[in-house]
Amino acid sequence: MYASMIIPAVMLLIISVGLIQRQPVFTLFCDGAKEGLHTMYSIAPSLIGLITAIGMFKASGVLDFLTSLLLPVTALADIPEQVTPLFFLKPISGSGSLAILNNIINENGADSIVTKIASVMTGSTETTFYCIAVYYGAVRINKTGCTIPCALIGDFAGMMTAIILTSRFG
Numbered sequence: 001m002y003a004s005m006i007i008p009a010v011m012l013l014i015i016s017v018g019l020i021q022r023q024p025v026f027t028l029f030c031d032g033a034k035e036g037l038h039t040m041y042s043i044a045p046s047l048i049g050l051i052t053a054i055g056m057f058k059a060s061g062v063l064d065f066l067t068s069l070l071l072p073v074t075a076l077a078d079i080p081e082q083v084t085p086l087f088f089l090k091p092i093s094g095s096g097s098l099a100i101l102n103n104i105i106n107e108n109g110a111d112s113i114v115t116k117i118a119s120v121m122t123g124s125t126e127t128t129f130y131c132i133a134v135y136y137g138a139v140r141i142n143k144t145g146c147t148i149p150c151a152l153i154g155d156f157a158g159m160m161t162a163i164i165l166t167s168r169f170g
Contacts, residue, residue: 039138046137050129054093063088079163080114082107086121091128091155098122116170120162125155 018025057063067084074084082104090097104118128151132144 042140043134043137046133050092050133054096057092058089058096078167080117082114083118083121083163086118087156087159090122090125090159091152092130094127094130097127113167113170117163117166120166120170121159124158124162126151126158128152128155 015025018028063085066088067081070084070087071081074081085100086097089100101118101122105115108114128148132147132151136142136144136147
């Protein structure tokens, strides 16, 4: 009940503070909306390119090919083969990785160890390329430097930790 009242309460608080300080609340709101549209316009090319690349990645069969290449390694490391696609898709697409998670839940049940591992992996990693496209695109940074390698190392560490801890304590 209280959760549904938080956003209207915050909006009312912001408007009240603006009126108390004698600020042109509606004008400031319109200026903020204009700035938001400019930001959206500046990041649109990056997002369109990323969304196109995700569609091509999934439709081309590359995900299945990469997953099959890793099967010997994941079997040796005792990693469930159902979670292997998350290694590749989670850093690229949140919605794609949620679709894989949904399939894992439907195939294995909500309480299976595979589902628990996939859920923790999904929650403990980031959609790295999406974030970089949005944030760097918003401020027009073209050279990412060490951002991508460091973020992917972080994603890998999160995935491995999810697998180890969930297998041990899940």
